[in-house]
Amino acid sequence: MSFLVEENPAKHRFEILVDDAFAGFTAYIPRGEVLVFTHTEVRPEFQDMGVGAALVRASLDQVRERGGRLVPQCSFVRAFIERHPEYAELVVEPA
Template identity: 40%
Template sequence: MPVTITHNSADRRFEIYVDSELAGYSEYLDSDGTRTFHHTVTLPQFRGRGLAARLTAHALDDTSTQRLRVVPACWFVRDFIASAGDRYSHLVVR
């Protein structure tokens, strides 16, 4: 089962697909050099596969590449950053 992650900038979200079927997404808002992640969803039939973690890592890596700071308003993104040690902590607006 191929997994693909895309950045749908028109809808301001990162999307993860399994076999070309939407499996989840992470929505954000950009403002003044800051990207606020406010909602992350894994569709029920795709839960338990670690897809949300893969999606979040990709979204944060992309955000870092864009030289944006992060506000983790979504609980999943906040917990993911906390569990990743120093990998993403430098992105977080304090």
């Protein structure tokens, strides 16, 4: 099973493909260099396969690579960061 995560700036979200099939997304609201992550959704046929975690991990890695920061308003993203404190430095308090 292969994962590909790409940002779709037109839709303000990161999308994941699993073996070339659209499997889900994590949406954000851009606030300058800060992205407010608002919702994560994985299609039912891809749930319980680690797709959501792969999506969030790759999204956060991309935010880190470009020097961005984020607000984890989405409960899934917030829980992921709590379980993976190496991403905590990306978090800023909401304005």
